[in-house]
Amino acid sequence: MASLIDFFNALGKYDFLQSALLTAIMVGIMSGIIGSFIILRGMSLMGDAISHAVLPGVAVAYMFGFNILIGASVFGVLAALLIGFVASRSKIKTDTSIGVVFSAFYALGFILISMAESSTNLHHILFGNILAVSDSDIMTTAVVLGIVILFVVIFYKELLVTSFDETYAKTYGLKVQVIHYALMLVLTLVTVSALQTVGIILVVAMLITPAATAFLWTDKLVTMLVLSASVGVVSAITGLYFSYTFNWASGPAIVIVAAMLFALSFVFSPKQNFFKLKRSVAR
Amino acid sequence: MLNVKGLTVAYDDTPVFSDVAVKFNAGKITGIIGPNGAGKSTLIKAILNLIKAREGQVDYNGQPMKAVQKQVAYVEQRKDLDLTFPIDVFDLVLTGTYGKLGLFKSPGKAEKAASRSALEQVSLSEFSKRQIGNLSGGQLQRVFVARAIVQQAEIIILDEPFVGIDLQSETAIMRILKQWRDENKTIIVIHHDLNKVTKYFDDLVILNHGIVDYGPANEVYNPKNIESAFSADLSSVLFQEKEGAQ
Numbered sequence: 039m040a041s042l043i044d045f046f047n048a049l050g051k052y053d054f055l056q057s058a059l060l061t062a063i064m065v066g067i068m069s070g071i072i073g074s075f076i077i078l079r080g081m082s083l084m085g086d087a088i089s090h091a092v093l094p095g096v097a098v099a100y101m102f103g104f105n106i107l108i109g110a111s112v113f114g115v116l117a118a119l120l121i122g123f124v125a126s127r128s129k130i131k132t133d134t135s136i137g138v139v140f141s142a143f144y145a146l147g148f149i150l151i152s153m154a155e156s157s158t159n160l161h162h163i164l165f166g167n168i169l170a171v172s173d174s175d176i177m178t179t180a181v182v183l184g185i186v187i188l189f190v191v192i193f194y195k196e197l198l199v200t201s202f203d204e205t206y207a208k209t210y211g212l213k214v215q216v217i218h219y220a221l222m223l224v225l226t227l228v229t230v231s232a233l234q235t236v237g238i239i240l241v242v243a244m245l246i247t248p249a250a251t252a253f254l255w256t257d258k259l260v261t262m263l264v265l266s267a268s269v270g271v272v273s274a275i276t277g278l279y280f281s282y283t284f285n286w287a288s289g290p291a292i293v294i295v296a297a298m299l300f301a302l303s304f305v306f307s308p309k310q311n312f313f314k315l316k317r318s319v320a321r
Numbered sequence: 322m323l324n325v326k327g328l329t330v331a332y333d334d335t336p337v338f339s340d341v342a343v344k345f346n347a348g349k350i351t352g353i354i355g356p357n358g359a360g361k362s363t364l365i366k367a368i369l370n371l372i373k374a375r376e377g378q379v380d381y382n383g384q385p386m387k388a389v390q391k392q393v394a395y396v397e398q399r400k401d402l403d404l405t406f407p408i409d410v411f412d413l414v415l416t417g418t419y420g421k422l423g424l425f426k427s428p429g430k431a432e433k434a435a436s437r438s439a440l441e442q443v444s445l446s447e448f449s450k451r452q453i454g455n456l457s458g459g460q461l462q463r464v465f466v467a468r469a470i471v472q473q474a475e476i477i478i479l480d481e482p483f484v485g486i487d488l489q490s491e492t493a494i495m496r497i498l499k500q501w502r503d504e505n506k507t508i509i510v511i512h513h514d515l516n517k518v519t520k521y522f523d524d525l526v527i528l529n530h531g532i533v534d535y536g537p538a539n540e541v542y543n544p545k546n547i548e549s550a551f552s553a554d555l556s557s558v559l560f561q562e563k564e565g566a567q
């Protein structure tokens with residue numbers, strides 16, 4: 039308990055901790071929302087791929103000193119297009135195409151980063167460095183959060199229908215490819231924001247785990263989005279507390295909390311019905 | 322009238338069918354029959370622009386299909402949909418209003434009322450809050466028919482709607498099809514059960530990698546056509562039974 043009081047005292051005292059908390063909350067919300075669509079579309083692997091494929095963009099942005107959102111977006115969307123291109127122009131399945139493309143991008147990113155910067159920076163990119171967010175980082179994250187919320191509110195019914203029944207959407211003339219690539223673009227923006235909080239390796243966890251947790255509790259998409267964002271926020275705050283108190287890296291701390299919440303839901307949620315399933319298997 | 326002209330469709334080098342020409346009339350329920358793999362679903366998908374035809378055109382009352390996209394409703398063959406998706410029966414039916422709403426508009430009172438009424442017509446009102454995975458096959462098929470009702474389409478196409486569903490659902494769907502016929506819509510149904518062909522359909526298209534025959538169902542459904550599309554055995558069994566019963 040003492041550590042909890044310490045945490046709140048520190049929160050009152052240190053700007054960097056306030057900034058970290060604010061950023062973590064915003065990232066929790068946006069990744070919870072976008073992650074829901076990613077898992078409902080069966081695109082968890084794609085989420086993982088895009089989050090890794092932005093690395094060269096981050097490196098290039100560092101090298102030439104422009105906004106990493108721009109660098110990352112270019113490479114994220116490029117990877118998504120390339121994955122789609124390889125899968126549709128050959129007999130190769132999408133998951134294979136994802137594996138080939140994203141590992142190539144990731145490798146390129148490593149090489150570029152090692153050319154550009156010291157190893158500490160790479161460490162931060164990989165594992166997150168939430169205690170070092172700057173005011174401009176907060177601004178950028180806020181802008182991305184705004185974009186995510188606008189995107190989902192404005193295109194809610196298109197996101198719903200293409201996630202659930204793409205063929206039907208095509209029959210009435212909806213441009214399902216445009217929705218797909220718009221979602222990939224927003225996904226790359228979220229990735230870049232989450233990069234600072236949890237690091238590139240764990241971005242996928244922030245996208246998938248809160249959404250998967252929410253999925254276990256509800257049969258309504260809107261509820262799932264809200265729940266998923268909430269799980270993201272709770273994980274972010276609690277993880278940050280662990281990170282501060284026990285001096286854990288922030289990314290792993292946040293992700294472990296999210297995983298715990300998932301585990302609890304897995305056992306107790308009505309949809310999963312773990313106890314019932316176990317009983318019926320035992321019988 | 323839905324007019325298919327010189328349609329050739331291929332997934333790879335060999336076309337599924339070549340130069341198919343057929344007409345579907347308004348105010349009629351047209352059945353499409355043919356053996357497995359004959360190209361029935363492919364024909365429908367090409368009409369719907371879900372697959373690009375290699376050659377040929379489809380038009381509806383002289384307009385290309387692209388121009389009347391929002392006048393078409395389609396109930397797919399045994400959908401491999403994600404039945405765990407967080408959507409309930411009512412919200413699924415409501416997606417039927419999306420096409421005519423267009424971008425940037427959410428379903429309002431009128432759309433919701435239309436969805437409620439459609440669910441009533443397929444006798445599923447009390448299931449409206451149920452998650453779609455918790456329905457029987459027949460109930461789910463009726464939900465898709467309710468969505469087609471909500472679309473207020475002029476052309477309605479169903480791909481093997483009666484496969485694996487209960488008789489009650491089949492009857493309910495058949496009643497809706499007849500209602501659409503009375504409203505002078507163009508209804509196309511791919512069908513697998515040859516026994517009910519003349520009972521269910523006004524017109525019939527027999528397909529086997531090309532048109533075998535088409536026209537009024539009771540003329541086209543004859544031993545010669547069935548033999549040529551399916552087999553002599555099947556033809557003799559079907560038509561002997563029929564004559565024996567009369």
Ligand SMILES: Nc1ncnc2c1ncn2[C@@H]1O[C@H](COP(=O)(O)OP(=O)(O)O)[C@@H](O)[C@H]1O
Pocket residue numbers: 332333337355356357358359360361362363364
């Ligand atoms: N997506 C596809 N890719 C390649 N071949 C296909 C595809 N879909 C169907 N086919 C082939 O086209 C032929 C016609 O299929 P289909 O139209 O589904 O038949 P039906 O609906 O009459 O049973 C079959 O030989 C089938 O194997």
Ligand SMILES: [Mg+2]
Pocket residue numbers: 361362363398480
């Ligand atoms: Mg078929």
